[in-house]
Amino acid sequence: MPRGRTDRNEGVTIRDVAARAGVSVATVSRVLAGNYPTAPATRSKVMRAVRDLDYVVNVHARALAGISAKMIAVVVDAVTAPFYAYVAQGAEEQAAEDGRLCLICTTGGDPARELAIVKLMREQRADAVILVGSVVPSEDYTARMTQYAHALSAAGTRLVLCGRPALGPDVPALTAEYDNAGGAYAVTSHLLSAGHRRILFLGSSPGGTTADARVDGYRRALADHRVPVDPGLEVPGGFGRPAGYRMMRERLAAGAPDFTAVFAGDDLVAAGALQALREAGLRVPEDVSMVGYNDDPFAADIGLTTVHIPAEELGRAAVRLAVRGADDAPVRAMLGTHIVVRDSVRPLTRPL
Amino acid sequence: MPRGRTDRNEGVTIRDVAARAGVSVATVSRVLAGNYPTAPATRSKVMRAVRDLDYVVNVHARALAGISAKMIAVVVDAVTAPFYAYVAQGAEEQAAEDGRLCLICTTGGDPARELAIVKLMREQRADAVILVGSVVPSEDYTARMTQYAHALSAAGTRLVLCGRPALGPDVPALTAEYDNAGGAYAVTSHLLSAGHRRILFLGSSPGGTTADARVDGYRRALADHRVPVDPGLEVPGGFGRPAGYRMMRERLAAGAPDFTAVFAGDDLVAAGALQALREAGLRVPEDVSMVGYNDDPFAADIGLTTVHIPAEELGRAAVRLAVRGADDAPVRAMLGTHIVVRDSVRPLTRPL
DNA sequence: ACGACTATAGTAACCGTTTACTATGAGCTT
DNA sequence: AAGCTCATAGTAAACGGTTACTATAGTCGT
Numbered sequence: 112m113p114r115g116r117t118d119r120n121e122g123v124t125i126r127d128v129a130a131r132a133g134v135s136v137a138t139v140s141r142v143l144a145g146n147y148p149t150a151p152a153t154r155s156k157v158m159r160a161v162r163d164l165d166y167v168v169n170v171h172a173r174a175l176a177g178i179s180a181k182m183i184a185v186v187v188d189a190v191t192a193p194f195y196a197y198v199a200q201g202a203e204e205q206a207a208e209d210g211r212l213c214l215i216c217t218t219g220g221d222p223a224r225e226l227a228i229v230k231l232m233r234e235q236r237a238d239a240v241i242l243v244g245s246v247v248p249s250e251d252y253t254a255r256m257t258q259y260a261h262a263l264s265a266a267g268t269r270l271v272l273c274g275r276p277a278l279g280p281d282v283p284a285l286t287a288e289y290d291n292a293g294g295a296y297a298v299t300s301h302l303l304s305a306g307h308r309r310i311l312f313l314g315s316s317p318g319g320t321t322a323d324a325r326v327d328g329y330r331r332a333l334a335d336h337r338v339p340v341d342p343g344l345e346v347p348g349g350f351g352r353p354a355g356y357r358m359m360r361e362r363l364a365a366g367a368p369d370f371t372a373v374f375a376g377d378d379l380v381a382a383g384a385l386q387a388l389r390e391a392g393l394r395v396p397e398d399v400s401m402v403g404y405n406d407d408p409f410a411a412d413i414g415l416t417t418v419h420i421p422a423e424e425l426g427r428a429a430v431r432l433a434v435r436g437a438d439d440a441p442v443r444a445m446l447g448t449h450i451v452v453r454d455s456v457r458p459l460t461r462p463l
Numbered sequence: 464m465p466r467g468r469t470d471r472n473e474g475v476t477i478r479d480v481a482a483r484a485g486v487s488v489a490t491v492s493r494v495l496a497g498n499y500p501t502a503p504a505t506r507s508k509v510m511r512a513v514r515d516l517d518y519v520v521n522v523h524a525r526a527l528a529g530i531s532a533k534m535i536a537v538v539v540d541a542v543t544a545p546f547y548a549y550v551a552q553g554a555e556e557q558a559a560e561d562g563r564l565c566l567i568c569t570t571g572g573d574p575a576r577e578l579a580i581v582k583l584m585r586e587q588r589a590d591a592v593i594l595v596g597s598v599v600p601s602e603d604y605t606a607r608m609t610q611y612a613h614a615l616s617a618a619g620t621r622l623v624l625c626g627r628p629a630l631g632p633d634v635p636a637l638t639a640e641y642d643n644a645g646g647a648y649a650v651t652s653h654l655l656s657a658g659h660r661r662i663l664f665l666g667s668s669p670g671g672t673t674a675d676a677r678v679d680g681y682r683r684a685l686a687d688h689r690v691p692v693d694p695g696l697e698v699p700g701g702f703g704r705p706a707g708y709r710m711m712r713e714r715l716a717a718g719a720p721d722f723t724a725v726f727a728g729d730d731l732v733a734a735g736a737l738q739a740l741r742e743a744g745l746r747v748p749e750d751v752s753m754v755g756y757n758d759d760p761f762a763a764d765i766g767l768t769t770v771h772i773p774a775e776e777l778g779r780a781a782v783r784l785a786v787r788g789a790d791d792a793p794v795r796a797m798l799g800t801h802i803v804v805r806d807s808v809r810p811l812t813r814p815l
Numbered sequence: 816a817c818g819a820c821t822a823t824a825g826t827a828a829c830c831g832t833t834t835a836c837t838a839t840g841a842g843c844t845t
Numbered sequence: 846a847a848g849c850t851c852a853t854a855g856t857a858a859a860c861g862g863t864t865a866c867t868a869t870a871g872t873c874g875t
Binding site: 474476477478488489492493496499520521523524525526527528529530 | 830832833834
Binding site for chain 3: 134135136137138147148149150153172174175176177
């Protein structure tokens with residue numbers, strides 16, 4: 112088999128380059144770094160040797176010598192959730208633009224795996240770790256994050272909380288958020304303006320920051336429209352397609368619909384609920400109006416009116432926060448959300 | 464601001480641990496590695512010091528001393544494409560199970576970025592890099608891959624081609640594939656069995672391995688059913704939602720439909736085409752049948768009959784291939800595909 | 816013509832681990 | 846009691862870079 116001249120170069124070190132160029136290792140290092148005057152002739156001899164040998168630096172050696180490895184870790188529950196995928200994508204792009212490697216790690220929602228990843232990143236001396244996604248902020252959680260924050264900060268690693276609430280001002284952590292409650296307020300108002308009064312909120316999950324903020328916006332909109340808040344219309348059950356399907360199915364099994372519109376906690380809940388409604392012979396939007404949250408790509412396909420979250424921009428913002436870190440740099444970014452109107456809401460003609 | 468005891472530990476080294484435990488660094492290293500006999504009393508002194516100081520090893524130092532950093536890179540066009548997301552997810556999980564870090568990198572389809580990532584991985588001395596996704600295998604492409612393969616192999620890094628064709632037997636690269644043509648054959652047969660004869664293939668892109676394999680399966684199924692292949696029914700235009708929309712729109716603009724069924728190159732194409740059909744007042748499956756490819760999650764929501772690709776398993780297989788690498792280990796994995804029947808195909812009642 | 820200065824290159828210490836080699840004392844054997 | 850072996854721990858040499866410090870040869874001013 113034909114093998115290129117560059118094949119057996121395991122262990123091509125800076126020493127080999129120096130030898131071939133007939134200079135010292137220091138000179139090679141300097142030519143490559145370009146931060147020290149070198150004679151043009153020397154420079155070209157070195158570059159020649161680098162090409163001939165197909166040399167690449169060893170980041171580990173370089174990191175040991177004190178040059179950051181320029182690595183950022185993004186930690187999400189799962190990349191398969193579109194929201195997380197877009198956040199990760201944005202982070203990746205921003206990191207690449209800033210000349211950094213971007214590690215995307217998944218935990219499957221398991222705190223133990225999260226802990227393991229944080230430890231791994233400490234070992235790697237990463238520049239930053241970005242923890243993405245909703246949480247239920249128990250005391251235990253806050254303690255855990257605070258501990259992470261200190262341990263990471265001690266290793267010179269920045270901690271960014273993305274889409275989850277900020278920690279106290281004493282804790283060395285940055286925060287990138289989006290306006291969850293605002294979007295919920297807007298989309299609820301949209302339903303109210305169409306005349307709906309009995310709006311089912313599907314997927315509240317008391318304690319979860321994301322769901323709580325959305326319920327909050329929902330309630331505030333109702334209040335501002337002088338519609339009484341009915342706790343019986345807030346169905347707990349979390350997010351995701353199966354949850355949406357189950358919640359709607361159970362609701363319909365319990366009796367005739369006592370609502371004219373549905374606010375699904377996220378688009379996946381909407382998709383699940385939609386299927387349950389369809390199976391029960393109810394059409395959207397003819398019989399029931401529905402809105403979602405997130406503006407997942409498929410929302411366009413099913414014509415779902417929903418709230419757009421700037422997920423990609425959120426990822427970028429998180430990375431920027433982490434990278435552009437002068438000591439006086441902002442410690443927090445808050446992104447806006449907006450409603451996108453499609454075809455899943457109809458004005459209420461026949462009140463319940 | 465109050466700082467915890469564990470806070471200023473930047474540079475807590477093995478030396479600090481040794482000092483605090485009153486032993487030598489070698490002993491600490493041995494206790495931590497657990498590969499050398501140590502007295503129980505010593506062991507516990509060391510562990511105590513490790514906890515007190517909240518010490519974590521420095522992977523760079525360790526890597527330099529010859530212990531692999533246990534890192535795998537998965538390179539995809541974009542994580543936001545569900546197929547890639549699932550491959551990445553599978554790879555991530557398998558890597559985690561094997562105790563390895565998994566880097567997910569995106570190129571946006573840009574060969575320059577791909578090259579940059581390969582270089583980065585050489586610098587990192589990664590265990591493996593997994594290149595995922597279809598390609599158009601020009602001579603240039605083959606040369607590039609061959610070069611990657613040799614350079615990586617020289618640095619002790621395995622190259623895995625995932626969902627793209629294998630290189631020559633002389634090239635040090637592994638391959639994880641799935642049966643593209645087989646799935647296309649099956650789903651085309653499904654349409655043919657329902658009586659369809661004029662089946663539009665949407666999104667052929669001559670030269671692209673994925674699309675070519677699907678077209679190939681499509682043609683073979685037609686041939687086996689003695690239906691003549693009509694090149695006019697194969698619409699080039701690539702994959703993705705916008706492409707699907709555009710192709711169908713243009714096709715419909717050119718005149719009344721001359722097909723009764725559509726084989727969309729992938730599910731996104733199907734989604735786009737679906738929208739174009741809907742806008743033209745045509746219903747699926749009442750007026751035209753449609754099948755897709757990939758079994759993206761949203762396919763369930765729009766009731767699309769499609770071909771399931773074991774994406775997650777593909778990612779896992781790629782990692783296994785890379786990790787379980789004895790020299791006599793298999794060099795190639797081929798995964799099966801299967802059709803999943805939903806509600807987008809109807810028997811042809813009124814032939815064109 | 817001589818010292819000061821500049822441009823460039825070399826020398827060697829250091830970064831934090833791992834591990835081959837060496838040292839030490841305790842418990843046996845004969 | 847000398848000589849072994851064994852268990853355990855220490856010493857120091859890598860690993861592959863970076864960079865402070867040092868050395869050398871021109872250049873220039875006077």
